[in-house]
Amino acid sequence: MSDEALVTRLRDLLGKSAVLTDTDVTASYARDMMPLAPSGQPLAVVLPANVEEVQAVVKACAEAGVPIVPRGAGSGLSGAANAIDGCVVLTLTKLDEIVEIDPGNRLAVVQPGVVNLDFRNAVEKHGLFYPPDPSSYDWCTIGGNLSTNAGGLCCVKYGVTTDSVLGLEVVLADGSLLKTGRRTVKGVAGYDLARLFVGSEGTLGVITQATVQLKPLPQAPATLVAGFTTTEAAGEAVARIVREGLVPSLLEIMDASSIKASETYLKTDLGAGSDCQALLLGQSDAGGEVARRELAAIEQICTDCGADLAYTTEDLEEGRMLLQARRVVLTALETYGQWLTDDVCVPRTRIAELIRGCEKISSEVGLRIAVVGHAGDGNMHPTIVYQPDDEDEFARAQRAFDAILEVGLSLGGTVTGEHGVGKIKREWLAREIGPVGLRVHRQIKAALDPENLFNPGSMFSMT
Amino acid sequence: MSDEALVTRLRDLLGKSAVLTDTDVTASYARDMMPLAPSGQPLAVVLPANVEEVQAVVKACAEAGVPIVPRGAGSGLSGAANAIDGCVVLTLTKLDEIVEIDPGNRLAVVQPGVVNLDFRNAVEKHGLFYPPDPSSYDWCTIGGNLSTNAGGLCCVKYGVTTDSVLGLEVVLADGSLLKTGRRTVKGVAGYDLARLFVGSEGTLGVITQATVQLKPLPQAPATLVAGFTTTEAAGEAVARIVREGLVPSLLEIMDASSIKASETYLKTDLGAGSDCQALLLGQSDAGGEVARRELAAIEQICTDCGADLAYTTEDLEEGRMLLQARRVVLTALETYGQWLTDDVCVPRTRIAELIRGCEKISSEVGLRIAVVGHAGDGNMHPTIVYQPDDEDEFARAQRAFDAILEVGLSLGGTVTGEHGVGKIKREWLAREIGPVGLRVHRQIKAALDPENLFNPGSMFSMT
Numbered sequence: 001m002s003d004e005a006l007v008t009r010l011r012d013l014l015g016k017s018a019v020l021t022d023t024d025v026t027a028s029y030a031r032d033m034m035p036l037a038p039s040g041q042p043l044a045v046v047l048p049a050n051v052e053e054v055q056a057v058v059k060a061c062a063e064a065g066v067p068i069v070p071r072g073a074g075s076g077l078s079g080a081a082n083a084i085d086g087c088v089v090l091t092l093t094k095l096d097e098i099v100e101i102d103p104g105n106r107l108a109v110v111q112p113g114v115v116n117l118d119f120r121n122a123v124e125k126h127g128l129f130y131p132p133d134p135s136s137y138d139w140c141t142i143g144g145n146l147s148t149n150a151g152g153l154c155c156v157k158y159g160v161t162t163d164s165v166l167g168l169e170v171v172l173a174d175g176s177l178l179k180t181g182r183r184t185v186k187g188v189a190g191y192d193l194a195r196l197f198v199g200s201e202g203t204l205g206v207i208t209q210a211t212v213q214l215k216p217l218p219q220a221p222a223t224l225v226a227g228f229t230t231t232e233a234a235g236e237a238v239a240r241i242v243r244e245g246l247v248p249s250l251l252e253i254m255d256a257s258s259i260k261a262s263e264t265y266l267k268t269d270l271g272a273g274s275d276c277q278a279l280l281l282g283q284s285d286a287g288g289e290v291a292r293r294e295l296a297a298i299e300q301i302c303t304d305c306g307a308d309l310a311y312t313t314e315d316l317e318e319g320r321m322l323l324q325a326r327r328v329v330l331t332a333l334e335t336y337g338q339w340l341t342d343d344v345c346v347p348r349t350r351i352a353e354l355i356r357g358c359e360k361i362s363s364e365v366g367l368r369i370a371v372v373g374h375a376g377d378g379n380m381h382p383t384i385v386y387q388p389d390d391e392d393e394f395a396r397a398q399r400a401f402d403a404i405l406e407v408g409l410s411l412g413g414t415v416t417g418e419h420g421v422g423k424i425k426r427e428w429l430a431r432e433i434g435p436v437g438l439r440v441h442r443q444i445k446a447a448l449d450p451e452n453l454f455n456p457g458s459m460f461s462m463t
Numbered sequence: 464m465s466d467e468a469l470v471t472r473l474r475d476l477l478g479k480s481a482v483l484t485d486t487d488v489t490a491s492y493a494r495d496m497m498p499l500a501p502s503g504q505p506l507a508v509v510l511p512a513n514v515e516e517v518q519a520v521v522k523a524c525a526e527a528g529v530p531i532v533p534r535g536a537g538s539g540l541s542g543a544a545n546a547i548d549g550c551v552v553l554t555l556t557k558l559d560e561i562v563e564i565d566p567g568n569r570l571a572v573v574q575p576g577v578v579n580l581d582f583r584n585a586v587e588k589h590g591l592f593y594p595p596d597p598s599s600y601d602w603c604t605i606g607g608n609l610s611t612n613a614g615g616l617c618c619v620k621y622g623v624t625t626d627s628v629l630g631l632e633v634v635l636a637d638g639s640l641l642k643t644g645r646r647t648v649k650g651v652a653g654y655d656l657a658r659l660f661v662g663s664e665g666t667l668g669v670i671t672q673a674t675v676q677l678k679p680l681p682q683a684p685a686t687l688v689a690g691f692t693t694t695e696a697a698g699e700a701v702a703r704i705v706r707e708g709l710v711p712s713l714l715e716i717m718d719a720s721s722i723k724a725s726e727t728y729l730k731t732d733l734g735a736g737s738d739c740q741a742l743l744l745g746q747s748d749a750g751g752e753v754a755r756r757e758l759a760a761i762e763q764i765c766t767d768c769g770a771d772l773a774y775t776t777e778d779l780e781e782g783r784m785l786l787q788a789r790r791v792v793l794t795a796l797e798t799y800g801q802w803l804t805d806d807v808c809v810p811r812t813r814i815a816e817l818i819r820g821c822e823k824i825s826s827e828v829g830l831r832i833a834v835v836g837h838a839g840d841g842n843m844h845p846t847i848v849y850q851p852d853d854e855d856e857f858a859r860a861q862r863a864f865d866a867i868l869e870v871g872l873s874l875g876g877t878v879t880g881e882h883g884v885g886k887i888k889r890e891w892l893a894r895e896i897g898p899v900g901l902r903v904h905r906q907i908k909a910a911l912d913p914e915n916l917f918n919p920g921s922m923f924s925m926t
Binding site: 414 | 568612614641655
């Protein structure tokens with residue numbers, strides 16, 4: 001089938017308005033938020049409205065031998081959803097129905113195009129809580145979250161996306177529909193296929209529905225902030241918090257560079273003093289006396305580790321203001337240039353070493369690197385600032401990006417904690433998982449997608 | 464290679480004492496605890512002492528074309544570890560080292576032959592907690608737990624085995640060693656292979672090491688017991704406990720038949736009265752005031768649902784005594800004959816219907832069926848009692864076993880919540896997952912084990 005014939009076929013299947021080919025329009029579907037990742041020009045962008053249309057698209061593309069790149073909102077940070085030349089971008093945003101909320105069994109059934117925040121709000125009306133909260137939660141979709149196994153700020157207590165998944169419906173490479181998983185809390189009938197598709201970044205199939213378990217709605221959070229004059233003291237505090245068995249609902253770290261950017265942007269003083277090298281922000285959503293006890297224990301640990309600022313508040317608005325300092329870091333960095341955020345996860349005892357490593361890299365490449373991260377789970381986001389129109393700076397930013405991964409791996413970490421491999425960390429994935437791991441990946445990909453139809457060349461290459 | 468040559472080769476590789484061929488001896492390695500499952504006569508039982516020996520055994524068997532059945536302690540309840548004629552039973556019990564306990568990162572590295580209880584005790588010395596606690600926890604092994612994705616009584620709060628797994632080492636069908644997963648809390652570098660191997664019942668590879676995350680040691684539990692004059696009232700209480708967002712650390716149900724067996728065996732009165740049709744046993748390990756509040760809320764729900772007994776104690780010994788009534792049920796049933804325990808998981812709102820269904824089946828087949836179960840997660844274990852030397856009773860027991868699964872499926876449940884598919888539920892698995900699901904299972908199995916070396920015919924057949 002010629003490209004032209006495929007487009008005609010897709011228009012017949014989905015209707016004209018659901019098949020975009022104008023390159024000015026398709027360009028806005030060709031990339032996610034990762035500046036380092038390459039992207040190509042798609043043959044077409046299609047917006048199917050239901051699972052049958054997804055199946056029809058997959059069958060048509062399979063027949064034509066045209067690769068498919070599945071895509072949600074495009075908030076990703078690894079280029080996993082970036083188009084390749086001549087592909088069909090399969091956008092799932094029109095599958096946006098919350099099919100069912102079952103409070104008696106604390107579960108919901110949801111389509112991939114539902115925006116994370118809309119889903120959170122919908123289940124909250126039933127007193128329920130969907131934990132995964134990536135930073136883009138107000139515009140990213142559940143389908144993208146599933147495909148990348150997205151994390152967020154809640155992971156220290158509530159885990160990542162895969163920990164909420166009970167079952168999936170997936171359109172396979174031959175267009176057939178796999179229904180896998182269950183509606184029960186437990187179940188061991190067969191291989192855990194649902195968790196194989198979660199985090200597979202669109203390389204194995206197209207997720208068209210998910211059954212997820214929900215948690216009871218937590219209490220309003222109490223918030224703690226602690227400031228340290230050395231990075232090591234903050235790192236030691238995190239390690240002690242873990243070792244003493246405390247599980248806050250949020251535990252974030254900001255390095256000196258992040259603090260400064262945030263203070264400048266917010267035109268405020270975070271109260272940490274000018275010699276503050278690291279801030280910890282913690283929350284407890286356990287409520288009342290328990291929350292007070294949890295945060296008091298964390299505050300004590302911070303003080304014991306030498307924090308010269310340690311402050312706890314139960315006032316919601318004040319807590320929100322404190323967290324704001326963390327949430328604005330990326331925006332604040334835009335004052336200095338374009339940001340490029342990396343994603344490594346290290347053992348929780350090694351956080352200070354990672355930050356020190358980033359300081360060293362920063363002075364080596366001569367670029368600002370601000371480290372923010374989910375300290376409670378060791379998932380750090382060192383963020384490099386560069387001038388996009390300066391080729392040399394861009395090259396140095398890329399060098400810094402790789403050097404950070406090098407440090408992460410050397411500390412016993414992984415090259416991606418939550419953003420994924422996509423089109424920017426293929427070589428790093430190969431290095432982390434080794435030749436046997438890569439072979440098993442290829443075997444599974446070849447078994448489920450023998451023609452390499454789905455997102456070819458993303459995550460790993462088949463040769 | 465002839466069978467004889469393979470045995471000679473295995474003896475050369477492992478030493479004579481680690482290769483058993485005396486059929487009187489190998490018979491004790493040929494079966495697990497499931498009476499319904501077929502078993503064959505192995506060519507040999509091998510007990511490798513380290514990963515290199517496991518790799519050597521796999522290579523030798525692959526070369527000889529002799530299938531391998533991996534095995535832990537043999538506490539399984541699905542025949543998954545049962546020998547087939549002419550196979551090599553690969554027993555992992557000599558890989559019994561706790562390689563590392565890392566309290567700073569709350570993780571441990573453990574070999575498959577370590578007994579669950581020994582591991583729990585070892586980590587407890589560091590103030591840490593390994594949640595999975597199948598009933599056989601005092602003799603089952605971590606390797607068996609991983610292979611079956613074992614559950615237990617803690618799952619309502621702490622999940623199943625796979626929820627603790629960070630990484631695995633697995634010997635593949637060509638003898639190579641796959642190291643997959645990570646030592647960090649989060650990580651999305653590649654497919655979630657670790658969770659594909661967990662619960663794959665020895666059909667994809669031999670797990671030789673696991674990295675697991677640990678929890679802070681919980682507080683000493685407070686215990687609640689509630690008695691109901693109708694099954695429906697108890698079922699309604701469970702549904703309300705879930706709906707109101709309560710998460711006890713244990714929530715078990717016993718039906719009238721279980722209560723009676725237990726009371727007779729323990730020569731005691733559980734205080735529930737002669738018209739008690741269902742008991743709920745709950746625990747909170749949240750400690751102090753929080754535990755008191757949790758159990759008070761559960762007690763209130765039970766009373767609102769019509770419980771005529773509802774009693775809470777913080778006394779550890781008294782709590783242990785109350786739980787004893789649940790723990791002795793299987794032993795108590797042995798007074799009446801041999802037990803055959805089934806394993807279904809239903810949505811938590813459907814528990815009473817499952818119990819009613821079992822009562823109906825019991826009167827249809829004319830056999831005692833006692834239902835005990837993990838009410839908090841809907842995982843029920845209806846247990847059929849029969850005379851093993853009575854062929855007709857055995858046939859009726861088998862009929863009841865299948866009829867229970869039928870009811871479970873009709874309630875939106877799964878045919879196995881935690882025991883696995885093994886050699887007894889292959890047809891039921893095929894029915895639950897459907898033709899597309901079965902095809903994907905076969906594709907993955909063929910990709911990783913093209914010669915069908917590992918546990919062939921278990922879980923599903925390749926044709």
